Amino acid sequence: MKTTKNMSAILQNYAMGEWTPGSGQESQVLDAVTGELICTAYSGGLDFNAMMQYARSKGNPALRKMTFQERGLMLKALALHLMSKKDDFYKLSYRTGATRADSWVDIEGGIGNLFAYASLRRKFPDKPFYVEDEPIGLSKGGTFMGHHILVPKEGVAVHINAYNFPVWGMLEKIAVNLLAGMPAIVKPAPITAFLTEAVVREIISSGILPEGSLQLVTGTGEGILDHVTYQDVVTFTGSAATGRKLKAHPRLIEESVPFTMEADSLNSAVLGEDAVPGTPEFDLFIKEIRKEITSKAGQKCTAIRRAIVPENLVEDVQIALGRELSKTTIGNPLTEGVRMGALVGREQLQKLRNQISELAKQTPIIYGDLEKVDLLGADPEKGAFISPIVMLNQDPFRCTDTHEVEAFGPVATIMPYKTLDEAIELTKKGKGSLVSSIATADPKIAQDFTLGAATHHGRILVLNNECAKESTGHGSPMPMLIHGGPGRAGGGEEMGGIRGVKHFMQRVAIQGSPSMITAVTEVYQKGAKQVEYDKHPFQRYFEELEIGETYTTHNHTVTEADIVNFANVSGDHFYAHVDATSLEGTLFEGRVAHGYYILSKAAGMFVHPKKGPVLLNYGLEEARFTKPVYPGATIGVKLTCKEKISQEKRSEEDVAKGIVKWLVDVTDETGETVAIATIMTMVKKKDQA
Known part of the structure; x- marks a missing residue:
């Protein structure tokens, strides 16, 4: 039988690290255009329980140990590799009846999902887990609090896909579960699985993914859900009728397995x-x-x-x-x-x-x-x-x-x-x-x-x-937006950027003291223990800095001259800052210092003037002005290392560095916080010294 490059005469499965043709009922896969025989497929012959155990014992631990940054770079490398092989995929895609434009959506659109989720790594920390949203205070004295974190599930993602997008259907799903830290078993529809097989062959031969990260079932997959557990995730794309049958599978119900359905809709x-x-x-x-x-x-x-x-x-x-x-x-x-x-x-x-x-x-x-x-x-x-x-x-x-x-x-x-x-x-x-x-x-x-x-x-x-001119059109789901819908469409969602990644992770609420929550999350929580060193933190390299490391500044007494000078420099002549006669009926007791002056002065108080590992100020977020500051108030600043995010080098010549988030807590003479913010600095790593 004549075959096309990257495809075998007998449709193959990839199970437990080996390519195998399977067994059972034989069927012929025909060219949609010419009716010629493409390959022979077999319905089964796979040990799904063993495949899932293999994914859980090999792929899952390897992916779970990787940080989001490492997983994202892995996806980027995979996307680049597949792009270099795309011409081979196009040759096969024509045999599904697809035009060049159709195949572009399927092939390069699918690879584009890998690129998109590789870039999404920048929204995640350089950790294997994710700290979600804001901390929650649970006590008056501030000694008891809560937070939410997400960790990769310890199972495998089982993706059951439709025939219409044999490449995109697989890549748009595995991009998400791999970034989350879960392996996958992919089951495309047999009629176009020869194209999926060709892509999986390139993925496996590249050696980019850890062992056990991806397996392929090209047959009917009957019995594939019989061995899933509550740590697994099942996704389905296809007809609403088939989706309803799968959703009612006893194993899914008994084990409370998360099931996402994306069904054809009107x-x-x-x-x-x-x-x-x-x-x-x-x-x-x-x-x-x-x-x-x-x-x-x-x-x-x-x-x-x-x-x-x-x-x-x-x-x-x-x-x-x-x-x-x-x-x-x-x-x-x-x-x-x-x-x-x-x-x-x-x-x-x-x-x-x-x-x-x-x-x-x-x-x-x-x-x-x-x-x-x-x-x-x-x-x-x-x-x-x-x-x-x-x-x-x-x-x-x-x-x-x-x-x-x-x-x-x-x-x-x-x-x-x-x-x-x-x-x-x-x-x-x-x-x-x-x-x-x-x-x-x-x-x-x-x-x-x-x-x-x-x-x-x-x-x-x-x-x-x-x-x-720039609209992607009615029919194009985008990686950073959800793809799914209610009712007949399945009631689920996939992709959606960070939202999609969370579908493959377990959310857990953690409670404890600020110090313990800091230790678990590796993000400083206000009220946690702080440590001070003689050396200014801006003189310490990225690796040397510790979460909770704090620098306490000298104090400064705010004067009316400070307010006037800042108004002239900034051009901010809001009445509350410059006109004491206009304050009747307002919240203010007198002329009040600009909030941005307080932050600017705080920066002047905590910045170390000499050249050191800090390369630049990267930005400001979560700034709040919590109490008015009047002339005569004395302010001080505590600068605390809140979180560290390593950055990859973009080239050999690039400087090794990371982003450090600092909690800036400005207090007055009563000890109350008057302003609080998170600033980010880009800090050189020690191996660049």
């Missing part, structure tokens, strides 16, 4: 009443519908299935959309000029035809043909090709099949609305979707639609001429 796009023909928003709406119908031949969980338009514009939309779709050339993705490829296989083609025929009983086809399609470079009898199909539902509140049956292919239905409230109600009839969009230039329409529809959608795109 997504909608609304044309605003202001977006009439001739406006940019009307044209954008038509182009977006056309793109979502033809991209991946409509095989996208986020594709627009329902186009909801003002009733007086239905004919205009029908004509404009037909004109756009008529420009779409269909056929072999390798043929010059082809803009839409094939469905993933002829079995899917037949299923789609049956669904469209069922829908056509209530909603007639107004564009396209179920049986006839003009092709370039392809044979309609061998490939899984179909024409784009547009249907019309003139009575969408009575003819409800449109809101119930999803034809998973290049299919969309136009339906009218009378008022925006009616349009919102129609979007909700899909019973929950991954995404809805509205094309409008009217801010009020945008707000009313978004707030009215938000309960039923995971994401809402407001499309107008201002964002059109």
Whole structure:
């Protein structure tokens, strides 16, 4: 059998560090364009319990020990490696029926997720765990407090993916669990798993991931959930019907296993009443519908299935959309000029035809043909090709099949609305979707639609001429935003930046004294024990500094001259600082010092003037002015090392360094805090001395 590079004649699994073909029922995987045999697949033959134990005993401990910075750099290295191999993946992707543009979303979009989560490491500490949100005081005297931390779960992430994005579907999920510190077992749909296998082969051969971090199941995966535990996480992407079956698996219920479902949904796009023909928003709406119908031949969980338009514009939309779709050339993705490829296989083609025929009983086809399609470079009898199909539902509140049956292919239905409230109600009839969009230039329409529809959608795109050039479009989930939705869409979420990483970690509330919480979190908590050295902390290198290390400054008595001089230097002549006659009825007893003067003076008091390891002031955060400071008040500062975050070197010539966060606590003569802030300095490491 002739095979393509990076793919075997028999579809392989990667289990417990070895490639194996599996056993059981044999099936043939065919080219979606030519109908030729690609490879042979087997349904099972894997010991899922052993695979999970392998992931928990090998991959999990190795990843858990790594810091977020190390995991992020690992993802970056993996992304760079896969980008160098992308041409091999494109060659295989064409055999799934995908065009170059379709494959770009799948392949480079998937690798882009690795890059995005590699960059997200900068939002996390240089630790294996994450300290979440703010500390919580639990006592009047300040000796008892609480905090939340997150640690990687001790299990494995099991990802069950759909056939439409064999690369993106895997990479967008493992990017998140690997950054969180969990290994994964990936089970793509067998029909396109040959492309997933090729990518996994490159991942494994690169040696970038620790042993046991990634395993692959290319068969049906029957029984894969029988051995999961409460420390594992299961994610599913695919049909709502299959998702419901998996969600009800007894093992998931018995072990309380976290389960995230992202299901195909009846997504909608609304044309605003202001977006009439001739406006940019009307044209954008038509182009977006056309793109979502033809991209991946409509095989996208986020594709627009329902186009909801003002009733007086239905004919205009029908004509404009037909004109756009008529420009779409269909056929072999390798043929010059082809803009839409094939469905993933002829079995899917037949299923789609049956669904469209069922829908056509209530909603007639107004564009396209179920049986006839003009092709370039392809044979309609061998490939899984179909024409784009547009249907019309003139009575969408009575003819409800449109809101119930999803034809998973290049299919969309136009339906009218009378008022925006009616349009919102129609979007909700899909019973929950991954995404809805509205094309409008009217801010009020945008707000009313978004707030009215938000309960039923995971994401809402407001499309107008201002964002059109840079908009990623209706159908593109973004790594730093959640991907998921309520109801039919599965009720879960994935990606979402830091939010997504937390799905693979265990949150635990810790309680104790400030000193003990400081010791656990490696972040200084106010009220914890402090230590002072003779040497100024700004003269100590990154490695030498200790959490809780404190420097107490000399005192300074604030004068009216200080206030006047700062007002002149800063240009801040707010009445409370400069006009004592205007204070009646205010909170102030007299002229008050500028809050920024207090912080500026504090900096002058704690900064060491001589050259040392501190390279620069990196920023200021969490600044608060907690008590007015009047002339005659005496202030002092305690500067405490709060947290240390190591930074990687960007090049061989770069200076080894880290970011140090300092708690700046400014008090008056009564000992009360008048201002508090966190400053950040960039500090050289000792090996650069």
